[in-house]
Amino acid sequence: MTEWDHRTDFLVIGSGAGAVGALRANALGKSALVVEKTDLWGGSTAMSGGVIWMPNNPLMQREGVSDSHDSALDYLDSLVGDVGPASSPERREAYLTEGNEMIYFLESEGVQFIRCPKMSDYYAGIRGYRSGSLAGRSVEPKVFNRKKLGKWSKRIRPGFSPVLNIYTGEGSALQTPKSSGGPSTVLRVAFRTAWGVASGKKYVTNGEALMTRILHALLRRNVPVWLNSPVVELIVEDNRVIGAVVERDGVRLRVQARDGVLIASGGFSRNLAMREKYAGHLGPMSDEWTSANPGDTGEVIEMATGLGAATAMVDEAWWMPTWMDGGKPAMAMTVGAKPHAITVDANGHRFYDESISYQEAGQRIYAHHQSTGAAIPAWLIIDSTHRQKYTFGMMLPGIGHQKWIDAGDWKTADTLEGLAEACGIDADGLTKTVERFNGFAHTGIDEDFHRGEGGWQQFYGDPDHGPNKCLGAVETGPFYAIPIYPGDIGTSGGLMTDEHGRVLRADATPIAGLFATGNCTASVFGRGYPGAGATIGASAVFAYTAANFVGKSVSGKALDHG
Known part of the structure; x- marks a missing residue:
């Protein structure tokens, strides 16, 4: 019998958008723990635009922007095609259905969004592709006052615009400041930024806003978050992942995860050996060209493959x-x-x-x-x-x-x-x-x-x-x-998972107790990129579906993951 230093129902590895899994699990009555290997919260998501691509989302519906579930499926079919089980019909369906439920859930937890107006799908209007939305299907977080986090406010990974409070949807006009819409956008951004400073707030936007809002929701729910806490081993008993060894501030702790472990640790952009192993056939590789966060080194992926996890599209990246x-x-x-x-x-x-x-x-x-x-x-x-x-x-x-x-x-x-x-x-x-x-x-x-x-x-x-x-x-x-x-901005191939985020073996059977989401997995979008926020969207959605799956179990009496 394993002796434990800490017990939880759902262990989430990584502090990017996959942390949505911890928030959802806790809302379903589970205890949760988030562990982050670096000294800062937010992962690559905090460094990004913070956008989520979600067709027919609640904000589109409220604003009367036309879209449909079937149109989104047709768009994905024309863009992604048949790339195997990584983008199975079940995974696409889960992304669109549970993804929209996730937006409502996040709003209920205080994670507020705005639409990215006119920010078209990437292949809308492009010959050979069907059902792309010219109006855009992306949402991004509203500006957030980081000071609400108290002592945590200084432990957030900085975003790509640490000075100006820019919405991603404003980026185009800011790049053409002498053209129509440019001057007014410049003034709007300047006023928003100046108002935050003058009112004594620390406003953040983009990925930093998304991850501070999620952290704020987790802290309100008293979900523990450990920084400086890399996972060094997955613990297996009776062919089931039951926890992990976490090195917290240099001390190794055995953490029990009664209902499952969710790998949301990102890909391996910063691991040159893995890049050359999996993608060296493409051409020159470098870990110096990536904009992924410093912790994007892939060791947890290798832990999972050591347990028999299947992989796909490991030569692909965003x-x-x-x-x-x-x-x-x-x-x-x-x-x-x-x-x-x-x-x-x-x-x-x-x-x-x-x-x-x-x-x-x-x-x-x-x-x-x-x-x-x-x-x-x-x-x-x-x-x-x-x-x-x-x-x-x-x-x-x-x-x-x-x-x-x-x-x-x-x-x-x-x-x-x-x-x-x-x-x-x-x-x-x-x-x-x-x-x-x-x-x-x-x-x-x-x-x-x-x-x-x-x-x-x-x-x-x-x-x-x-x-x-x-x-x-x-x-x-x-x-x-x-x-x-x-x-x-991250690798996009990796562990094979199903619509519940369960990690799969080569024979398509799940590894009991092990889930994964985000850039450590083979993308639901195959080798395509449907629109702004597809990377963050997939990470958050399949963390949400994983939490929903474990939420059906009674703590300590997990469902048969087979």
């Missing part, structure tokens, strides 16, 4: 075109959707639609590199019109880029030929590519890759630019080139 800013990864998520920009390989050739979803951009970079050896790095080329009109990262138009040039992060030249020489790009290939692209910019039709045809692409284009919001000639020097790498 790819993100990335450039290096002083040796640190910086996302180039939507800069390619703006006019006056193209991405080329070392031969000077375009090879994909620069405005497509960031995950597909990464897939295209790797695929093209496999066939040409010339796409890592790829080169983002912008002209002076782009630099004068649009933000780049958090840098305002027309200023700040000299520091990147001085550091060698950017290349610049007065002519395209000079830029090609500075970058090692074939000059003849680049000039011919730009000439052809500029012709597309004048007609508004990208005959090669159809850039700017979809709703999401247009959302991140320039609303005042025509005839295509995403196409503008690259013609005004000086020109700038930024090396682009296939970075990511």
